[in-house]
Amino acid sequence: MEIRQQRSAGFVSFCLFFLFVCFTSFALNAAPAADAKKASSETDAAKAELIKQAEALKQDMIELNRELYQFEEDLLHPANTQVALFLAIAPETTFLLDSVELQLDGKLITSYLYKENEIIALRRGGVQRLYLGSLSDGKHKLTAGFNGQGSNARYYRRKKSLTFMKGEDAKFIQLIVTEDPRTREPLFNVKQW
Amino acid sequence: MSNSGDLALMMGLSAKNSAFGAGASDIRCRSGLSAVLLRLFIFLASFFAPATTYAMPDELYQGMVRFNLDSGKHFNALVLMDEGYQQLDPIGYAGALQGFKLTQNVDALLEKSTQQAGDLDEADWFRIGKIYYAQGQCIPALKAFKRLKNKLGLADKQEWAFYRSNCFNKLGSNSRSAQVLSSDILSGLWISHAYYNLAMSYATSSADKTKALVALRVASSLNENESREEKALNDRINYAAGALYLNEKKPDYALEFFKKVHLDSTTAPQALYMNGVAHLEQNDFRAATQSWFSVKKYPLIHSGVAESLLAIPYAYERAGYVSQALEAYVEASTSFEKELETVDKLKVLINKHGIQKVLIDETELEGLEWFLAKDIAKNTRRAAYYSYFAGDDDIYEMIELLLEMRALDEGLAFWSGQLKVFEKALSNKQQSFNRRSKSFDRKTIEREIEGFKKRFASISAKPAYNEKLAAELYFDRVPASLEALQKRFVALEGKIGKGKGRIKSQLKELHALDKKIGAKKKRLAAFIKKLDEGLKVLVLAKLEQLRNHMLANFERSEQGLIHILEGVAESSQRKRNPLDGRYQ
Numbered sequence: 001m002e003i004r005q006q007r008s009a010g011f012v013s014f015c016l017f018f019l020f021v022c023f024t025s026f027a028l029n030a031a032p033a034a035d036a037k038k039a040s041s042e043t044d045a046a047k048a049e050l051i052k053q054a055e056a057l058k059q060d061m062i063e064l065n066r067e068l069y070q071f072e073e074d075l076l077h078p079a080n081t082q083v084a085l086f087l088a089i090a091p092e093t094t095f096l097l098d099s100v101e102l103q104l105d106g107k108l109i110t111s112y113l114y115k116e117n118e119i120i121a122l123r124r125g126g127v128q129r130l131y132l133g134s135l136s137d138g139k140h141k142l143t144a145g146f147n148g149q150g151s152n153a154r155y156y157r158r159k160k161s162l163t164f165m166k167g168e169d170a171k172f173i174q175l176i177v178t179e180d181p182r183t184r185e186p187l188f189n190v191k192q193w
Numbered sequence: 194m195s196n197s198g199d200l201a202l203m204m205g206l207s208a209k210n211s212a213f214g215a216g217a218s219d220i221r222c223r224s225g226l227s228a229v230l231l232r233l234f235i236f237l238a239s240f241f242a243p244a245t246t247y248a249m250p251d252e253l254y255q256g257m258v259r260f261n262l263d264s265g266k267h268f269n270a271l272v273l274m275d276e277g278y279q280q281l282d283p284i285g286y287a288g289a290l291q292g293f294k295l296t297q298n299v300d301a302l303l304e305k306s307t308q309q310a311g312d313l314d315e316a317d318w319f320r321i322g323k324i325y326y327a328q329g330q331c332i333p334a335l336k337a338f339k340r341l342k343n344k345l346g347l348a349d350k351q352e353w354a355f356y357r358s359n360c361f362n363k364l365g366s367n368s369r370s371a372q373v374l375s376s377d378i379l380s381g382l383w384i385s386h387a388y389y390n391l392a393m394s395y396a397t398s399s400a401d402k403t404k405a406l407v408a409l410r411v412a413s414s415l416n417e418n419e420s421r422e423e424k425a426l427n428d429r430i431n432y433a434a435g436a437l438y439l440n441e442k443k444p445d446y447a448l449e450f451f452k453k454v455h456l457d458s459t460t461a462p463q464a465l466y467m468n469g470v471a472h473l474e475q476n477d478f479r480a481a482t483q484s485w486f487s488v489k490k491y492p493l494i495h496s497g498v499a500e501s502l503l504a505i506p507y508a509y510e511r512a513g514y515v516s517q518a519l520e521a522y523v524e525a526s527t528s529f530e531k532e533l534e535t536v537d538k539l540k541v542l543i544n545k546h547g548i549q550k551v552l553i554d555e556t557e558l559e560g561l562e563w564f565l566a567k568d569i570a571k572n573t574r575r576a577a578y579y580s581y582f583a584g585d586d587d588i589y590e591m592i593e594l595l596l597e598m599r600a601l602d603e604g605l606a607f608w609s610g611q612l613k614v615f616e617k618a619l620s621n622k623q624q625s626f627n628r629r630s631k632s633f634d635r636k637t638i639e640r641e642i643e644g645f646k647k648r649f650a651s652i653s654a655k656p657a658y659n660e661k662l663a664a665e666l667y668f669d670r671v672p673a674s675l676e677a678l679q680k681r682f683v684a685l686e687g688k689i690g691k692g693k694g695r696i697k698s699q700l701k702e703l704h705a706l707d708k709k710i711g712a713k714k715k716r717l718a719a720f721i722k723k724l725d726e727g728l729k730v731l732v733l734a735k736l737e738q739l740r741n742h743m744l745a746n747f748e749r750s751e752q753g754l755i756h757i758l759e760g761v762a763e764s765s766q767r768k769r770n771p772l773d774g775r776y777q
Contacts, residue, residue: 047587050727054594055295057713057720061601062293064709065272068608071706075615075699079248086253121263124316127256168681172249193250 073132081134082170085110085142089122090178094151095186097122097177101145102131109133127174135166144175144188151184160188254278258285267292284313284320291324294597299328307337315344322356331360351383358387362394370394371408380415382423388412389430402437409434428458435467444471459580462488466497469504478512492577493532494739499746502528506753515757522754529747535574536740540733548728549595549721552579581739588731595724602717605710612707619703623696630689635682642679646672 073082085102089095097119101111110131122128143161150156164173172193179186258278261270262285270289279286287302303321306313313321322337338357345353354373361370370391374384392408399405409430418427435450451468454461469484485501485508493499506521542551582588649671652658663669 046727050594050724053720053723054598055297057598057716058293058295058601060713060716061604062268062271064706064713065268065604065608067709068611068706069272071702072611072615075619084249084253086256088256115264118260118264121260124259124263125256126260126263127253128260129253129257170248172253174253193253 077132077134079170080168081136083131083133083135083140083166084129084170084172085131086172086174087122087128087130088126088174088176089119090176091123091125093123093177093179093186094184095148095156095177095179096150097146097148099147100130100175101147103143103145104131104133104135105140106143122177130175135171137166137168139163139165142173146177146186146188148186150186151179156186158186158188160190162190164192255281258282262289262292265292271295284317284324288320288324291327294594296328299324303333315341319345319349319353322353326356326360331363335360347378351379351381354379355383355387359390362390365398367391367394367398367404382416382420382426385412385416385423385426385430388415389426389433392430392433396433396437402441406434406437409437424455425458428454428460428464432460432464432467435464435471439467439471439474442474444474447471462491462495462497462501464497466501466504469501469508473504473508478508482508492574493528493743494574494577494581496742499529499743503746503749503753506750506757510753510757515761519754519757522750522757525750526747526754529743529750532743533740533747536736536743539578540736540740543729543732543736547725548732549599549725552582552732553595553599582732582735585731585735588728588735591724591728591731595721595728598717598721598724602714602721605714605717609707609710609714612703612710616700616703616707619696619700623693623700626692626696630692633686633689635686638682639679642675642682645675649675 077083083104087100089097097114099111099113102109112128112130118128141161141163143159146156146158146160148156160175162173164171174191174193176189176191177186178189254273255278258270258273261267261273267289270285271293274286274289283302283306287299287306290296290302291299303324306317306321318337318340322334322341325331325334325337335357338353338360341353354376358370358373361367361373370387374387374391388408389412392405392412395405395408396402413427413430413434416423416427416430418424431450431453435447435454438444438447438450448468448471451464451471454464458464465484465488469481469488472478472481472484482505485505488495488498488501491498493502502521502525506518506525509515509518509521539551583592652668653663660669
C-alpha cells in the first residue's frame with residue numbers, strides 16, 4: 001500500500017514536473033512567437049498604410065491627368081477645328097495588323113506598330129484613336145497605309161485614300177479593318193461621323 | 194458639309210474656272226485677300242469653340258476606353274472614363290481599378306454587377322472572374338467562371354481553364370484542377386503553364402511524385418518551345434522534372450531533363466549544379482566536376498553557383514585528387530570573400546545614397562562602377578542581384594509601387610513642360626490679339642462677300658455656265674458658302690469682344706493646373722522618399738541574409754580546406770602507436 005502511495009506520489013510529481021516543463025517551454029517559445037507576431041502585424045499595418053497613401057495619390061493623379069488632357073484638347077484642338085482619326089477591327093477578322101501609317105494632305109501625321117495585346121483589344125471591339133489634330137475648313141485628303149498578314153499567311157501592304165470635307169464641327173473618321181467573308185482578303189473601310 | 198470650307202475650295206479652284214471668263218480672274222485676284230481673312234477667321238474662331246467633355250460619338254468614346262482597358266493601359270482607361278462610363282460599364286471600371294492597383298472599391302463594384310446577373314453576358318462573367326482571380330479571391334472567381342461552361346471561344350477557353358485550374362490548386366483540390374485541364378481541346382501556353390502549376394502543387398502536397406512527373410510530361414508536350422515565354426516555361430519544366438527524378442533516386446532520368454535546360458535561362462545555374470549532383474550519384478566524378486565548372490561563369494549570388502564551388506573540391510577529394518581539391522577550396526574561399534566584399538560595399542552605398550540612386554537611377558557612384566555598368570548580357574552580377582531582390586515578394590511589391598510613382602512623377606514633369614509651352618503661346622496670342630482683332634473689319638468683309646456674290650451672279654449668267662460643270666467644280670455651293678460665311682462673321686464680331694477674356698481665363702486655368710501639378714509633385718516626392726526608406730530596410734535585410742549565407746559558405750570552404758590540410762599533415766607524419774598518448 002505504501003509502495004503504491006509512493007508510486008502515486010511519484011507519478012503526481014512527475015506529472016507536475018512534466019506540466020512545469022511544458023508550461024516553461026511554452027512560455028519560453030510563446031514569447032518570441034508573440035514578438036514575431038507583433039512585428040509581423042506592425043509590418044502589415046505599415047504596408048497597409050503605404051498602400052492606402054499610394055491609392056489616394058493615384059486617385060488624385062487620375063483626376064489631375066483628366067483635367068490636363070481636357071485642357072490640352074480644348075486649347076489645341078477646339079471642336080470647330082478638331083479632326084480625330086480612329087481605327088477599329090471588325091470582329092472575326094483574321095487579318096493580323098502589323099502597322100498603320102497615316103498621311104494627311106500628303107504629310108505623314110502618324111504611324112503605329114501594333115503589339116499582340118493591342119490587336120486582341122481591337123478585335124474585342126476596342127477603338128484606337130490614332131490621331132488628334134486641328135484642320136482648317138475645307139477639302140482634305142487622308143491616306144492610310146496598312147501592313148499585315150492575311151489568313152492565307154500572305155503579307156499585305158494596302159493603301160486607302162479618302163477625300164473629306166472639314167466643316168465647322170469636329171470631324172471624326174474611323175478606319176475599319178475587315179475582310180471579305182468568301183475570299184478572306186482584307187478590306188479597309190472608312191466611316192465618317 | 195461645310196459652306197465656309199467650300200469657299201476655301203473655290204479659291205483653290207480659281208484657275209480651273211477660267212472657262213467662265215473674266216469673272217474668274219477677278220476671283221483669282223481677290224483670293225489672296227480672302228485667304229488672309231479666312232486665316233484670321235480660323236484664328237479668332239478657335240477661341241470660341243465650345244469646351245466639351247469627349248465630344249465624340251458614344252461608340253467611338255466607349256471603344257477607345259475598351260481599347261485601353263483590354264490592352265492593359267489601365268491608367269489611360271481610368272483617365273478617359275467619365276462618370277457616365279463608370280456607371281455604364283462597372284465591370285470595366287473595376288477591371289481598370291484592379292489593373293492600376295486601386296483595389297478599395299473593386300469588390301463593391303463587382304458585387305453590384307453580379308447582383309444584376311440577368312443583364313450580364315458571357316464576356317462580362319469572364320471579366321468578373323478574371324478580376325476576382327487577380328484579387329486573389331478564388332471562390333467568387335470560380336463561381337463567375339462556372340457560368341461560362343461551353344460558352345467561350347477556343348482561345349478564351351484556354352485562359353478560362355488556366356484560371357480555374359490554378360484556383361483549384363490554391364484551394365487544395367488537385368483532382369478538380371486536373372479535371373478542369375482534362376479536355377482534349379485544351380492546349381497551348383496557357384494550358385502548359387496550368388499543368389506546370391498542377392505539377393508543383395502535386396509535388397508539394399504528396400510524397401508520391403508520380404502524378405507531378407506525369408503533369409510535367411503533359412506540360413512539356415503541350416509546349417511548342419518556340420517563343421521566348423514557351424522556352425522559359427520549358428526550362429522550368431525540365432528543371433523541375435530533373436529535380437523530382439533526382440529526389441526519387443533516379444539520376445539517369447534526371448540527367449535527361451537537366452540537359453534540356455537552356456544555358457541562358459534563369460534556372461541554368463541551378464540546373465547545371467543539379468546535373469553535377471546527378472552525375473555524382475552515379476559515381477561519375479569527372480562528369481560532375483565538369484558540370485560544376487561550367488556553373489562558375491554565372492554570378493555567385495545564384496545558390497547553384499555557390500554550391501558548385503563547394504562541390505568541386507568535395508568531388509576531387511572523393512576521387513583522390515587532394516591537391517586539386519586544395520586549390521578548388523582556396524578558389525571557393527576567395528570567391529566567397531569577394532562576394533562578401535561586394536555585399537558590404539552595396540550595403541554601405543545603399544545606406545548612404547538610398548535604393549533609387551544605387552539600384553534604379555543611372556548614376557556613377559564611386560566603388561559601384563562595375564555594378565552599374567550597362568550590359569546587354571542577362572547573366573551580369575547586377576541582373577543577378579536584381580532577380581535576387583525580386584525574389585522577395587515584399588521587395589517586389591515595393592519596387593513595383595516605387596516605379597509606378599516615378600512614372601507618375603515623370604508624367605507630371607511632362608505636363609509641367611507642356612504647360613510652359615502653352616503659357617508662352619497664350620501670352621503671345623494675348624499680345625497679338627489686339628492687333629489682329631483691330632484688323633477685323635466687318636464692313637470690309639461684308640463688302641468682300643457682296644462682291645463675291647455679284648461675281649458669282651455674273652458668272653452663272655454666262656452662256657458657258659451649266660449645272661453639271663458647276664457641280665463638278667463645286668461652284669454650285671458658292672452661294673450657300675457665302676451666306677454661311679456672312680453669318681459666321683457677324684456672329685464672330687460679337688464674340689471678338691470676349692476673346693481677350695477667353696485667353697485670360699485660359700491662362701488662369703493653366704496657372705491653376707500648374708499649381709496643382711506643383712502640389713502633387715511635392716506629395717509624390719515625399720511619398721517616393723518614404724518608399725525609398727521602406728525599401729532600404731527590406732533590401733538591407735535581404736543583403737544581410739545574403740551576407741550570412743556567403744559567410745556560411747566561406748566557413749564551409751575554410752573547414753574543407755582545414756580538413757584536407759589536417760589529412761595531409763597526418764599522412765606526412767611518422768606512424769605512431771595510437772595508444773601512445775594515453776600513458777604520457
